[in-house]
Amino acid sequence: MTTRPFSRFTAWATAVFTACFLAWTRLTLRTQVFAGLDASSNVPRLVRDSPVAQVASAFAIVAHPAVMCLLLVVIAIWAWRRRLRHLAVTSLVSGALTMLICQAIKASVNRARPPSPMADAITYQGSSYPSLHMAMAAATAAVVVGVTTTTRQPRWAVVLWRLVGFAFVVAMGFDGWLMNAHHFTDIIAGVLLGAAVVSAVMLFARVRMLPLIAPRHPANAVRTRGGLCAVIYNPAKMRDEMVFRRQLVSELAGAHWEIPLWLPTTIAQPGAAQAREAIARGADLVVAAGGDGTVREVSGALAGSGIPMGIVPSGTANLLAKNVGIPIDMEDAISVAVGGEPTPLDLVRMVVDAQADKPLYFAVMAGIGFDARLMQRTNESLKKALGAAAYVFSAMPELFTKPHRVEISVDGSKQTRRNAVLTVMGNVPSIGGGVELMPDADPTDGRMEMVVGSPVGLSAWARATAQVLTRMGADPTLEQYAGVAMSVEVDEPMPYELDGDLVGSGSLFEAEVDPGALMIMLPPRPSSQAPAAR
Template identity: 30%
Template sequence: MSSRKTCVIIYNPLAGKLKRRGPDRLERARRILTEAGYETTLVPTSGPGDAVALARAWTANGVGLIVAAGGDGTINEVAEGMLHSAVPLGILPAGTANVLATETGMSSNLEAAARDLLTYTPERISVGRLHFNNGAPDTRHFLLMTGVGLDARIIYNLSARLKTNLGKIAYWIAAFSLMGRRLEEFSVTIDDHDYRCSFALVSKVRNYGGDLKIARDTSLFDDQFEVVLFQGHSSLRYLRYFVGVVMNRLQGMQGLHILRAHKLHFSPVLDTRIYVQVDGEYAGHLPGSVEIVSDALTLLLPPLYKRRVELSG
């Protein structure tokens, strides 16, 4: 996997699978990599954003492999600190939804995931870049998806304690609490065409939240997004959309658009705050834009994932 046998595991000690028996599980994973010939160091994060700085520092110091242990948010931060480097990124899934792991077929067991990591192949992939035009201080990148509107509102209002105690069930509780409420709408511009919607999913993965598939014709290897736009200000309308997702009948459904795009612009319709999430974490609010960044990151992936993508393409 790397000519230089040094490795750092950057882990989130508050991740779902690490809060109770995290040190023991990570030590066993570290031992597996050490026995394979890697000089492996465990480094915990101390808070939000810390993984970005840690990954950037270890990359600059010439480490041979960086492994992110945590949920999709932790993986996002580690990847942010590694962009445009040649250092490969490996994953030990330990979060709530583990969308990336589910999408690619990685084991949810940390020890098995560490062993499997030694058989994965380095693949160069594109990522998404989110830029806000409202005075927000930074640009965010994402491996998986960005959501604008409804799902970002759910994430923004989600109690951290509820998420910790209930896991994915917390998202469903938060979603159903919006039933009957009016949803804020916003404008999406793609190739000079304007669309009005209350939820936009801009994705490079088929898996959504670990349980559902909304975007169904995309992959980490794509150099464009699959975009799914849901129209309507009534939250009750989403019951019909939900059935369409479960039954795989979104294509052609009234009030819904499925598109391909390299770049999108978003702006509020009224003087309301429209929230944005990236890889399952709150990122900011509109206006803003999203675009593809090609050849951005080396990710260690199961060979079976690439074969499956090639067969489906």
């Protein structure tokens, strides 16, 4: 999902380039308006095997459409790894769509190329109209410029890359004209087609190709001003910290907030201490950027403070963000964190082994036994490489774990004493991967859910998994409870995890919902979304 509106500028660019391409095609193929221009391409400009001809041929090969398409794939991978999902999709789709549409038009028009002394070059192949080299050059240049705007590069860098992109397109066109590889009209048509395709992709992917000169606001315009924003982020989870900083600073500046307070986490201080510092310094908004562990630490410290918290998900699972509808794309998430709607969210307060002076909070889930050991087994490097799939590999040895005895109470009433392998208390429905372990859980209803399971062996786990995924039938190894307060007591100390982080071990776990304890920034409702952006 995205919270970004369509860009009027990109919409106009798409319409203009498309109209120009259609008009240019009609004038070129149905009239003699450009016959004089195309006639000039019938005169050879190079001498075969001359130094200039060799340089021109080499440039055409180096800038071959396949090479540019590969470059766009590399940009897409680079952007995806940095959670710039819209930019990644734009880069990948722009290259593929430009090539497909251009080749389809070539096959339909089937225009012969002009005579050329370089006719045996590998780039002198196929139909002439429109130029695929030029279409891909225009698309590639536009995507590169889109990278500079999305990553909020300094103005000089944006200007420089625009000039580089323009120079590359001009050089590509001059090379094709010099080699007599295309008619002049083929070259212009290729540029218009590539620009139209990439503009359309950017429009629907919500990647803004901002105008070079920003519109001026009237001097008497009323501008509301934000306050102080504290940014608590986990540097280890940031693929590109500078891009994150530039995007957030740009978003805050656009909403007239003060210069943000940057509070990076450390291994010794994973977020709670930074949140307390933000409160002490009078922060009006706290942005937590990291995985579920960072978000849990910050949200627990902010509980009851009334200070809104925005989330920029940067971890492996990002369970809270996904469950409450916060986008995974970094630019979208930052937009929600700064300009979203403050919404009350329940937290769950948990006391372990009667240590009431050391309460813990979680927003997603608390797991005792099975999933805690699963978190302990999962290697961080494997998580970075495979994402949530890493947990599947770590789960295999745990499928044969022997059950332990648990005693469960809900809202002060003893429910059962039974064997269990899996005990999970949850505040949200999904545990990731589209799996809703507790489909009735709602982080705004003042209640929580608990699932207790005792499957042992592959067949038992297969049945339990099928029941969770399909919600068909009943599995005797799974029991579900709901309430405001719950306690779980085990016969011997068990490891436990909170929101995906292994915290420690204990024997008695007492949890109670703290309704509306956290104000969280969520995407605006459709009726309150802003109008289209430039």
